[in-house]
Amino acid sequence: MGDEHAGAGRAEPENAELVRLLWGPHPKPTRGPRPKLDLDRIARAAIEIADSEGLAEVSMQRVAAQVGVTKMALYRYVPGKAELVALMVEAAIGPYPAAAEGGVRGDGWRERLEEWARRLIAAFLRHPWTLDATIGPRVPGPGELSWMEHVISALDGTGLTGAERMDAAVLLVSHARGIGQQARAAGPAGRPEAQLGAVLGELMRTHGERFPALTAALASAAGPGGQDQAWEFGLQRILDGLAVLIDQRARHPHDQRER
The missing domain is CATH 1.10.10.60 (Homeodomain-like)
Incomplete structure (x- = not known):
């Protein structure tokens, strides 16, 4: 996508x-x-x-x-x-899997978008070349468009405009694409953040006094659970931001901005 x-x-x-x-x-x-x-x-x-x-x-x-x-x-x-x-x-x-399975319509918009994003990055990681093949204007097929249909329909009734729902899809795709590109660059070993951290750690041992905030952040990230969290962190922050906007629209429906 x-x-x-x-x-x-x-x-x-x-x-x-x-x-x-x-x-x-x-x-x-x-x-x-x-x-x-x-x-x-x-x-x-x-x-x-x-x-x-x-x-x-x-x-x-x-x-x-x-x-x-x-x-x-x-x-x-x-x-x-x-x-x-x-x-x-x-x-x-292929077509969005939930479309073939009938979907889980009882889930809320956040659960549906989270599942959608996880399925998307899994597809990118299975076929890393799709990161290159899905850039720029092009003609999509019906299977690929079923993915867009699912994410747009998941936001029905949230108060978001059509353009905002499209923008939400773009944010999720961009996050999945960015993490997928990092994983591809890291190679079979994976763990791109750990690899970057190792390189930066070596530099900070010599030049850390010039970058005190970065040195402290790297030391903290070196602890348990501190690395390779960019995918989960970014996904949840995107969904948190959408939740704030959706809540604002629910409380002030007349403030909806036409786009």
């Missing part, structure tokens, strides 16, 4: 083929040999490459070899890498 609000208006004509690939219908080729592939199999093959080697290693040639066809044969299904990456994102992220 990107950090921007979903693009407004109709898709540009040059995106028509991408919209068809993501949203259908998917007519079978009328010429040539009987199809051996489908879009899901192609996307899954590309995901396998990206998961193990990174998005940069995904190419039409590599995917064609993975599924056992020629590169030209693959083009009969997917016109290029941009369309392939869009199919990969849709298959990797």
Whole structure:
């Protein structure tokens, strides 16, 4: 999921083929040999490459070899890498799980947003390449949009405007993206805060007198439970801020700011 609000208006004509690939219908080729592939199999093959080697290693040639066809044969299904990456994102992220399971409608908005955010960062961590593939304006698929639908609908009845609900989603996505990027940079060992703390600790041993507040904070963070809390801390503070705003709207509904 990107950090921007979903693009407004109709898709540009040059995106028509991408919209068809993501949203259908998917007519079978009328010429040539009987199809051996489908879009899901192609996307899954590309995901396998990206998961193990990174998005940069995904190419039409590599995917064609993975599924056992020629590169030209693959083009009969997917016109290029941009369309392939869009199919990969849709298959990797998939529809919001609660939508398929029916959801837990008895939960309040905070519980629903918290679960949503945890599911999102889990998806980013399962497929780190999606951090790169979901940046900037692009055409989302129906599965990806079901995530946005869930977070927006979770805030129904809170008094927040539509734009504010979209902004809340952007905040949560941005937090998940930032922590996911740190985790990816930390490598298989994980624990990015601990790694940063170790580097800063070495520097503070020599230069700590110049940065007394930072030195004291690092010493405190070195204690039990002091590290690798950025995800949880940030998530709860975002939800706390939304709770304050929602409470204000409940007490002063006529002060709602139109956006």
